[in-house]
Amino acid sequence: MKNILTGAAFAIASMISTAYAGPVEEMLDVDRAFAAMAQDQGVPAAFAAYAAEDVRMFPEGGAPYTGRDALIERFSSWPEGATLLWTPMDGVAAPGGDFGYTWGAYVFTAQGEDGETSSYGKYVSIWRKDDGEWKFIADIGNQGPAPEAED
Amino acid sequence: MKNILTGAAFAIASMISTAYAGPVEEMLDVDRAFAAMAQDQGVPAAFAAYAAEDVRMFPEGGAPYTGRDALIERFSSWPEGATLLWTPMDGVAAPGGDFGYTWGAYVFTAQGEDGETSSYGKYVSIWRKDDGEWKFIADIGNQGPAPEAED
Numbered sequence: 298m299k300n301i302l303t304g305a306a307f308a309i310a311s312m313i314s315t316a317y318a319g320p321v322e323e324m325l326d327v328d329r330a331f332a333a334m335a336q337d338q339g340v341p342a343a344f345a346a347y348a349a350e351d352v353r354m355f356p357e358g359g360a361p362y363t364g365r366d367a368l369i370e371r372f373s374s375w376p377e378g379a380t381l382l383w384t385p386m387d388g389v390a391a392p393g394g395d396f397g398y399t400w401g402a403y404v405f406t407a408q409g410e411d412g413e414t415s416s417y418g419k420y421v422s423i424w425r426k427d428d429g430e431w432k433f434i435a436d437i438g439n440q441g442p443a444p445e446a447e448d
Numbered sequence: 449m450k451n452i453l454t455g456a457a458f459a460i461a462s463m464i465s466t467a468y469a470g471p472v473e474e475m476l477d478v479d480r481a482f483a484a485m486a487q488d489q490g491v492p493a494a495f496a497a498y499a500a501e502d503v504r505m506f507p508e509g510g511a512p513y514t515g516r517d518a519l520i521e522r523f524s525s526w527p528e529g530a531t532l533l534w535t536p537m538d539g540v541a542a543p544g545g546d547f548g549y550t551w552g553a554y555v556f557t558a559q560g561e562d563g564e565t566s567s568y569g570k571y572v573s574i575w576r577k578d579d580g581e582w583k584f585i586a587d588i589g590n591q592g593p594a595p596e597a598e599d
Contacts, residue, residue, distance in 0.1 A: 353540075353551070355570055357590045361551065389504075389574070389585055391547030398549075398574055398586060400504070400512065419506055421572060421588045423540075423549055434540055435549060437572045439508045439590040 320390035320397055324424045327431040328385040328399045340381045341372035349425060349432035357439060378408035383420060395426040403438060417443040471541035471548055475575045478582040479536040479550045491532045492523035500576060500583035508590060529559035534571060546577040554589060568594040 327347070335343035348365045355361050362371070383403040390397035399422050406415045420438035424431045478498070486494035499516045506512050513522070534554040541548035550573050557566045571589035575582045 355551070355572060355590065355592075358592065360593055361570055389576075391542035391544055391576075393542055393544035393547070396542030396544070396547055400506070400586070419512055419588075421506060421574070421586060423572070423574065425540075425542075435551070435572060437570075437588055437590060439506065439588060441506075441509065442511055 320394040320426075321388045321399075324388050324390065324397055324399050324431060325385045327424065328383075328388075328401065328422060331433075332383050332385065335381060335383075339375070340379075341369070341375045344372055345369050347431075347433055348436075349427060349434045352433060353435045355435070355437035376407055380406045382406075396424065398423045402441070402444075415443075417441060471545040471577075472539045472550075475539050475541065475548055475550050475582055476536045478575070479534075479539075479552065479573060482584075483534050483536065486532060486534075490526070491530075492520070492526050495523050496520050498582075498584055500578060500585045503584060504586045506586070506588035527558055531557045533557075547575065549574045553592070553595075566594075568592055 331343055331347045334346060345365065345368065348368050350365050351363065352365055352368060353361060353363045354368055354371075356371075362368075381403060383401050385399050385401040387401075388397055388399035400419060402417070402419050404415055404417050406413055418438050418440040420436065422433045423435040425434045426432075482494055482498045485497060496516065496519065499519050501516050502514065503516055503519060504512060504514045505519055505522075507522075513519075532554060534552050536550050536552040538552075539548055539550035551570060553568070553570050555566055555568050557564055569589050569591040571587065573584045574586040576585045577583075
């Protein structure tokens with residue numbers, strides 16, 4: 298009986314937890330799949346796949362621009378051999394569960410004449426669930442400290 | 449009769465327009481009031497007034513941090529005479545109307561030994577309506593081009 302009650306309490310607690318944390322976990326899962334796609338199929342393909350039609354981009358050092366078509370055009374000149382790896386860390390969802398943001402840490406690595414150079418930072422992606430599918434509608438990042446070197 | 453119908457159509461169109469654009473206009477109004485307070489009462493006071501308790505900040509060049517108390521602590525060392533002016537440009541609201549983001553352009557001006565130096569950029573603020581009041585729950589910016597010089 299004790300086990301049954303404990304099990305029921307656990308099931309109810311899980312339901313409450315899922316109801317609350319659901320959209321955040323969904324967004325983090327999508328952001329992780331987005332990051333994995335960038336690694337496997339390249340950054341331009343991944344950004345094109347996860348961007349909403351009306352996405353607004355805030356590139357570092359540049360002016361904001363709007364639209365998935367413009368994004369694809371910009372990313373077509375992605376530097377040869379450059380990688381952008383990111384790790385989603387956390388997020389917040391709107392009460393309705395169909396909107397929210399994730400944030401995380403990124404490392405951008407470019408190939409230059411003198412070898413690789415990396416820059417580190419963090420990002421915020423804003424997500425909207427369109428017809429059951431999460432797409433990012435805004436993306437912005439800025440530089441931050443490099444991860445601490447290991448002792 | 450034509451005028452009555454035209455008037456009715458206009459009223460309905462206005463209602464639809466208000467229903468759709470309402471939360472975005474609300475957020476932009478709050479963001480404008482926030483910017484005005486920063487100008488009138490200083491940046492630290494304005495950030496303390498408009499931040500949610502669980503705000504997450506993404507300062508340029510620094511690590512993210514969480515909480516209004518931490519924000520107040522950080523902004524207590526705001527440089528003497530420095531100003532941060534911003535102009536909200538647009539935003540997107542969640543379908544529920546209680547969550548969304550605004551973005552805009554900023555100019556940060558610091559007083560140095562060699563006079564004033566300004567840096568320009570854009571920002572994204574994420575807002576949540578808590579008990580009828582909009583508070584920002586995330587804030588991130590990065591540098592962008594200076595406004596074009598006038599001819």
